[in-house]
Amino acid sequence: MSHVCPAAASCKNQVGGFAFPEWAYKPESSPGSRQIQLWHFILELLRKEEYHEVIAWQGDYGEFVIKDPDEVARLWGARKCKPQMNYDKLSRALRYYYNKRILHKTKGKRFTYKFNFNKLVLVNYPFIDMGSGRVPQSAPPIPSGGSHFRFPSTPSEVLSPSEDLRSPGLFGGVARRMARGSVSDCSDGTSTHSELEETAGAAGAEERGGPGPDRGFRGLLPPLPPRMTHESLFRMYGGPNLRGPAPRGHPEPPSPFPVSPLPGPGGLLGSALSPGLSMTPAPPLPLSHSLAGSLGASLGPEDQQHPSPFKFKLQPPPLGRKQRDGGASSASSAQSSSSGGLSNSTMATPKIKVEPISDVESEEEVEVTDISEEDELMNHHGNEEDDEDEEGDVFTPTGRPHLLPRHPYPHHALHRYIPGNPQHSNGSVGPPPLLHSDHRHHHPEEDEEEVFKTPATPPLSAPPFPLMSLKSEPGQAPPTPISPGGALCIPLKLRFKRRWSEDQKMEADGEREVAEDKKVRSAELEDREAVRGGGAGAAAAVVVVVEESLGVGLPTQRRSSSELQRATAQLSLENSGC
DNA sequence: TTCGGAATGT
């Protein structure tokens, strides 16, 4: 309510005639987080060179250092209209992200944190280039507005509505344009905060022409670069802008939006995902087969790139650790965030929340190959270490499965995809096979992990990353394309696996939802269950997406994804516009 | 410096 939307109608549920899930709007409207979230803000700052004196990317992927804590705090405070903000407070907020796995602290380095992109799922694309090695300059434009709008982390929302989403029509009409609505800050133009906005604003100003459908985000999102390599992982844009290598040396103009590479007809990748990141299309499921079919048919016309607002989605479970309910006992665990001791069993089911959040998340996430590791490997100067290693989880396909225990992760159930999908076995879909190939020799269990990791050696030009995951249900096999049509992309590098059957699962597992634990154990349990579930109940099939398909022959998927993006974009527009 | 609990606000 805070924002009134002129186009109320659209604001509500429909955009362009399509109905959007409510959750799509949540982000902005969500009460707690009024508008921008701290991490979005950080990202914003990071992408602007103007602030590089106060905060900047530092070494590895996602790692950034707050050079001037006070200033950052000031900026944040300004943005939130909290003049009393200081680094101590800001850092507390940052610390909360640890549990959410949005961030990690880089140990040993002052004021240095690192985004766990691994765990984040970018819904659209990552624009961020965190410099994996190189300097990260500014990331692409994060649409301010857009960024806010993140998709739901609530699983249920996302998935559950699956049906709704499913309808092909959904996204179809959405307009392509979007806007970045950066605005909306508290001050509305008043004083302080503005710096950021200023910049943003400028851009925005141009765009804004009015609430019309046309405002676009033209610049916003670049379509993906034609090919992303791992290296380029984060940087989304390839284009001319990519600055290469030298990081910080020059002046760095923030890259405006690069605009485009265009999508060629054949190759465009619509929106790509970053390789390493797992991205999930917002509504992954929905598109599933139905989309393919329908969209394919319906959408066809051009492929424009749709810009999409990129957004991150968090993956893991938020764990609700907080239970203060009487327990109090938890205190002990405090420090060691990671593994504390968890007495696991006792609390076996701390609370059973119905929310499938975790589930969803897990499901949502599609895992892809993680780049991060690669990067790390490549780069790993040995520095940072582990912290990320832990993260290694990246793979965790399912998501949150293993929390941070530094231990070896239990192999989660990666099985998901295997479970009963004949297809899988058939390999009709591209991915599976690959998976194996990569693994080569792993034990089954390990395989699973491996699978996710597989990316070890991506083919260089990694082409497009698939946005959408197709899901094949057991009964139906999606017509996945597969055919490599041209020489385009032969290498399949990524494979997404998705398990969607939330519903089913939920039913099947009543418990898994439990997830709320903050600590690992839950994860483990879940994993196990998941595994089991995978085999059994899970009938849910897992979806595997093949990137190839995208690139190659089936534009449909891509498109569908694009549609999504557009839709999202619109949403953001709406929001912002309002 | 960093961490995280607790209470509180939005």
Place this chain on the structure above:
DNA sequence: ACATTCCGAA
């Protein structure tokens, strides 16, 4: 949910 504020502990 997501902070903000306060604060004691490493």
